[in-house]
Amino acid sequence: xxxxxxxxxxxxxxxxxxxxxxxxxxxxxxxxxxxxxxxxxxxxxxxxxxxxxxxxxxxxxxxxxxxxxxxxxxxxxxxxxxxxxxxxxxxxxxxxxxxxxxxxxxxxxxxxxxxxxxxxxxxxxxxxxxxxxxxxxxxxxxxxxxxxxxxxxxxxxxxxxxxxxxxxxxxxxxxxxxxxxxxxxxxxxxxxxxxxxxxxxxxxxxxxxxxxxxxxxxxxxxxxxxxxxxxxxxxxxxxxxxxxxxxxxxxxxxxxxxxxxxxxxxxxxxxxxxxxxxxxxxx
Numbered sequence: 001x002x003x004x005x006x007x008x009x010x011x012x013x014x015x016x017x018x019x020x021x022x023x024x025x026x027x028x029x030x031x032x033x034x035x036x037x038x039x040x041x042x043x044x045x046x047x048x049x050x051x052x053x054x055x056x057x058x059x060x061x062x063x064x065x066x067x068x069x070x071x072x073x074x075x076x077x078x079x080x081x082x083x084x085x086x087x088x089x090x091x092x093x094x095x096x097x098x099x100x101x102x103x104x105x106x107x108x109x110x111x112x113x114x115x116x117x118x119x120x121x122x123x124x125x126x127x128x129x130x131x132x133x134x135x136x137x138x139x140x141x142x143x144x145x146x147x148x149x150x151x152x153x154x155x156x157x158x159x160x161x162x163x164x165x166x167x168x169x170x171x172x173x174x175x176x177x178x179x180x181x182x183x184x185x186x187x188x189x190x191x192x193x194x195x196x197x198x199x200x201x202x203x204x205x206x207x208x209x210x211x212x213x214x215x216x217x218x219x220x221x222x223x224x225x226x227x228x229x230x231x232x233x234x235x236x237x238x239x240x241x242x243x244x245x246x247x248x249x250x251x252x253x254x255x256x257x258x259x260x261x262x263x264x265x266x267x268x269x270x271x272x273x274x275x276x277x278x279x280x281x282x283x
Contacts, residue, residue, distance in 0.1 A: 001040065002242065004224060006154040007177040010102070010131045013069055014219055015239065016041025018183070018226035019050055027053035028060075030230045035061045037235045043226040044096075045073035045107055046088060046281055051095035059097055070098065073107040073135060074116060075281050081115030082122075089123055104129040105157055109141045109267065110277045114149070121151050131155065135183070136267055139172050146176055155179045160223060161187040162199065162214060165258040170221065181224040185214055190263045198253050206244045215241045217254050 003011045017034040019027050019042070027050040031042060035057065044054045051072060058068065072092045077084040089104060104123065106116055120132045133155030134145065146152050156173055160166045160182035173180045187193050199210040206213070211227070215238060218225045227238045246254075265272050 001038075002219065004179055004222065006131050006179055007152060008131060008154055010154070012103070012131075012155075012179070012224060013041040014222075014224050015039075015215065015241070016043055016069070016071075016224070016226045017235070018043045018228040019054060020045070020048055020183070020228060022048075022050060022228065022230060024050040024053050026230060028057045031057035032061065033230075033232045034235050035063060037232065038239055039235070040067055041069040041071070041224075041226065043071045045075075045105075046092055047073065047075050047107060051092055055095055055097035065098070069102040070096065071103040071105065072096065072101055073105040074120070075107050076111040076277060076279070077116055078280070079112060079115075081112035082119040085116045085119035086123065089119075089128060093128065100127055101129045103131045103133060103155060105132070105155065106134045107136070108276050109134065109137045110273065113141075113145065117145060117149055117151075121149070124151065133157070133178070133181075138267065139169055142172070142178065143176075146178075152176060153178050155181050155224070157181040157183055159184045159262055159264060160218070161185050161263075162193065162196075162217065162254055162257045163187055163191050163259050164262055165255065167255075167258070170223070174222075179224060180222070181226070182218055183226065184264065185218055185225045185227055186211060187263055196257075198257060202246065202250050202253065205250075206246075208241075208244060209237060211238060212241050213246070213254075216244065216246055217251065220246055220251065 002014045017039040124132045131154040133153040135157040137156050156178050170180050194210050199213050203210050203213045229235050
């Protein structure tokens with residue numbers, strides 16, 4: 001497994017397993033299958049409602065804790081944000097059955113971001129998380145956080161796929177030492193991704209699937225990716241992307257697919273901001 005080194009020296013696998021939209025009842029089996037296939041980076045979140053199932057799979061796997069890289073995420077917290085952020089992390093650790101996570105991300109750029117970040121910085125200093133970062137932060141919000149706080153986020157997890165490639169975001173993150181991580185790498189199949197003629201032709205040239213081409217494209221851009229599947233065969237296929245490389249012409253053809261726009265939701269849309277900011281999780 002190829003790794004990336006975060007700005008605090010922590011090594012992170014470049015390819016992992018995500019559990020977004022996997023029902024809690026199915027998550028333990030899916031994570032167990034993923035671990036058996038060879039995944040060591042697991043990505044969950046308080047908002048996904050399946051941290052306990054992830055924890056059960058970890059416990060039953062018999063894999064040493066030091067060999068795993070576990071990410072979870074903080075949802076928008078009520079005031080006082082610093083106190084509630086600490087409680088949210090402790091709740092996640094309890095559900096996961098762990099004494100620390102490897103990466104704790106602020107899931108949305110809303111609420112008392114500074115209060116939440118200060119609590120995350122404190123948790124990092126105490127060893128409750130080996131790294132801290134953010135998700136869904138656009139360049140303006142990311143720079144504001146960097147310039148006005150002690151710790152620069154180690155990671156920013158954002159929507160990234162062939163139709164929304166985030167090149168400007170990527171360059172800015174690289175400039176400031178923030179690791180780019182993709183969510184939605186397959187665009188959930190939108191725009192007929194899995195049958196797209198450009199991606200299909202490139203896959204045929206390498207004897208690989210479209211999914212493998214997309215993962216390879218992300219990896220060659222030094223972007224950490226967390227594909228999701230509940231099918232063990234596809235899990236194994238998604239890991240089988242380190243024995244080929246896309247050439248410059250193929251990378252260029254994929255670059256031409258970028259529309260520059262989200263396929264899911266806009267964090268600048270007032271209605272979306274209101275919905276995300278007001279949503280609270282059951283404890």
